[in-house]
Amino acid sequence: xxxxxxxxxxxxxxxxxxxxxxxxxxxxxxxxxxxxxxxxxxxxxxxxxxxxxxxxxxxxxxxxxxxxxxxxxxxxxxxxxxxxxxxxxxxxxxxxxxxxxxxxxxxxxxxxxxxxxxxxxxxxxxxxxxxxxxxxxxxxxxxxxxxxxxxxxxxxxxxxxxxxxxxxxxxxxxxxxxxxxxxxxxxxx
Numbered sequence: 001x002x003x004x005x006x007x008x009x010x011x012x013x014x015x016x017x018x019x020x021x022x023x024x025x026x027x028x029x030x031x032x033x034x035x036x037x038x039x040x041x042x043x044x045x046x047x048x049x050x051x052x053x054x055x056x057x058x059x060x061x062x063x064x065x066x067x068x069x070x071x072x073x074x075x076x077x078x079x080x081x082x083x084x085x086x087x088x089x090x091x092x093x094x095x096x097x098x099x100x101x102x103x104x105x106x107x108x109x110x111x112x113x114x115x116x117x118x119x120x121x122x123x124x125x126x127x128x129x130x131x132x133x134x135x136x137x138x139x140x141x142x143x144x145x146x147x148x149x150x151x152x153x154x155x156x157x158x159x160x161x162x163x164x165x166x167x168x169x170x171x172x173x174x175x176x177x178x179x180x181x182x183x184x185x186x187x188x189x
Contacts, residue, residue: 009040012049037069045074048083064093071102079108105137113145118153147182
């Protein structure tokens with residue numbers, strides 16, 4: 001049954017999902033309590049299967065908070081791939097969605113900044129502006145990451161949002177570097 005569910009997620013096949021859930025109404029609950037780290041929601045988020053994702057969230061919204069073996073939520077994966085509509089849907093799941101950190105200490109906003117997903121950054125900022133204040137484990141802001149990874153569009157978005165707070169724009173990472181230092185190459189203090 002889990003193989004069929006996995007295949008349905010890979011294909012984004014909502015009809016198969018509904019059939020599987022009719023056969024075993026508890027299958028999603030079983031996934032949550034099992035040691036399987038990647039749920040069908042992770043797969044749907046990665047592949048951008050919006051309708052499949054909506055159906056899963058409608059039936060089991062707590063899947064949005066499940067983390068895979070790398071500590072990534074479905075939102076991390078959708079942000080990395082640039083699936084804006086999927087990101088919007090996952091943000092509607094509520095709770096602490098967006099604040100989870102993966103094993104690298106990064107939130108979905110940090111991942112979107114690194115990958116240069118400006119449209120995703122815009123959506124994350126619109127839905128949860130407080131995400132701009134969350135730092136990586138190395139004390140980096142999203143602004144640091146955009147500069148470090150040469151993501152100009154993301155940099156413009158974050159600079160505009162974070163420019164409202166001079167403290168964040170001039171924030172120093174764990175090595176004492178501001179985002180401006182990264183423009184000239186990071187230095188150690």
